[in-house]
Amino acid sequence: MNQPLTHISLLNEVQQKAVTAEPSHLLILAGAGSGKTRVLVHRIAWLLQYGNITPFNILAVTFTNKAANEMRERLNKLVTIPTSNMWVGTFHGIAHRLLRIHWNEAGLSQNFQIIDSEDQKRLIKKIHKTLNLDDKKWPVENSQWFINNKKDEGLRPDKINSGGDLITATLLKVYTAYTAECKRNSLLDFAELLLCSYELMHNCPELLVSYQQRFQHILIDEFQDTNKIQYLWIHLLASGGSSHLTIVGDDDQSIYGWRGAKVENMQRIKTDFPDIKVICLEQNYRSSGNILSAASSVIANNCNRWNKTLWTTKEPGELINLYVAINEIDEAKFVVKQIHKYLHTGIAPNDIAILYRSNAQSRVFEEELLKEGIPYTIYGGYRFFERAEIKDTLAYLRLLVNPNDDASFERIINFPARGIGDVTLSLIREKARADNISLWYATQSVISEQKLSSRMTEILHSFIELIKNLAIEIADMPLDKQINQVLYRSGLYNHFKDDNTTKGDIRTENLEELINAARQFVLDTTESPPLINAFLARVALESDAVGSKEAKNTVQIMTLHSAKGLEFPILFLVGMEMGLFPHHSSLNNPSALEEERRLCYVGITRAMSKLFLSCAQVRRLRGIESYCMPSKFLREIPPHLLNTLSQITTIYPEKRSVSVWENNKTASTTKIKIADATDSQWKIGQKVSHPKFGTGIILEINGKGDNAKIKIKFEQWGIKLLVAMYANLR
């Protein structure tokens, strides 16, 4: 019974204060590595023990599924009472849960389906076609961005005024048509889940009150990453008078601005709930002194910050290693060699992680790890449930659940190939539009009206029959058998089985894995059958949770974004180059650059004792070799914290590279003539300066003209790191 108490004694004074704070609104500013998850979990345990409430009265919202699972796991270790009726989940997960329960009040159909961004894109593309919009002039991505943005802001099409602006007016037209299409097909995208559940609460006062009374404690993690609609949703739920907020956030770790997250929410909550109590967690338990100093130095370059200083009682520890690689392959080889060494000293693989800015960078590392036989787990990138063959199968399932799902219909009407081509499909689409019915019913109209050749009518008829019969056949089967049946009857399984290439093998394997995932889902789930809907929802919302193989003791590879909330004793932060990290698109945008810097801060603070940073001088990206400058974030780390492992390096003069990375415009003014390299003007030992890299000394000059190679030692970079530049030496 006093279990939590003993645990609480292990927390520091401020943490204890946060955990045991009297029920009121609470804002915990928790720096990186200050034990915020610990505090959150302990707070829940404390409330359960002393707060005179049950798990039923608690709502805990996290940002990712990973975090939600971890929270529940840790909580179950801490408390003895069952917590299954406590709501823990992501914003999207909780919103979905509400909508499944109250679909009627929300004005949805009972079997509504969730679509992911790829499905959404396909749908918008289709709408562009019907609106006669040229995809070149009107990129689908723009429309998608516009729609999601407006939804994140809580704006429906009728609330938007284009103000006579053609671009906005057109996007608005797409948004309107898209909304109608989703409605007719009973499809909800990610943003819609949030908006819809907000509107549900907003429009049903009695429902709102019942939830306000139920959730006496609402705990929100990663608050800095909430967007407007999420904020409004929280605000609504917490405004009942009987509920108390516990909010945890760190403005320095806000990295989802590009997705509509508003750091300002952290300020706003103080205005909206003036009695909110603020507690700062500033002691870092995770990283060594040097790593923490480096992180602090980097983030200090951001202007818009709250005052918060992390400190630690830990020893400085080792220096931060910096490796300047020749190219991305050399970089990967270096990293893998280091990993190899550590594994030999008995370090567990899952204590090591490689983090990068973009998924495209993962390939080289995978290849090298594979070569060395080092087990690894890769997060993100190609997710299991985003693979084509899986989506094909799911499309059959979705059509079975909801015949009005046009997106799924289009996906599978002719897959595997049945001889239904564009001409036939256009006719069906035309019919659907004219009668305002779904493609499924339009097809049946077309059949009965005998508008097509008898052969085509027969083909369409047998497709309709296939789906109808399948629905009957699988009605009483367990979920995994249902999927199995769909795979065989649709011909999907044989289609991939007949493909004797490796690709085909992988695909059939994936299909079998899908059946396994379904079997596992049946075992794990607490829902009652029929389970198809629950399974489809889970798949859409947690696309990497099911089906991905267990990440048992392997080296962890992932993007910086997905590393948020994690920690690793040994960490490699790779691809530290201008244009890659900070990303190209942020170079001309100060606020985007600050977000990149926060991302860098998040990255560095993931490391516990050993941190390796690396950059490549030449990088092959999308088939083109580019010459790179080291990331400006590297220069924001005090040189005395760095241990440079690279040999003296040489960068080849290449004009193109200058224009690639320098402000994205041709840098004719900053280009120098390396042709001068052997002129008397340039001598070994001569002092040179560069606007970005400061002063240095020429060590070596090789070759002539455009082929000349210069080695320069820059003061700012310490004794070993030498970055010879090909631009603007004066």
Next chain:
DNA sequence: GACGCTCTCATTTTT
């Protein structure tokens, strides 16, 4: 209508 070929084009992060 299916399939294979060439050409073009855009490149971030995730629920």
Next chain:
DNA sequence: TGAGAGCGTC
């Protein structure tokens, strides 16, 4: 580099 569109051939 690799996905998608467009085009020509079977």
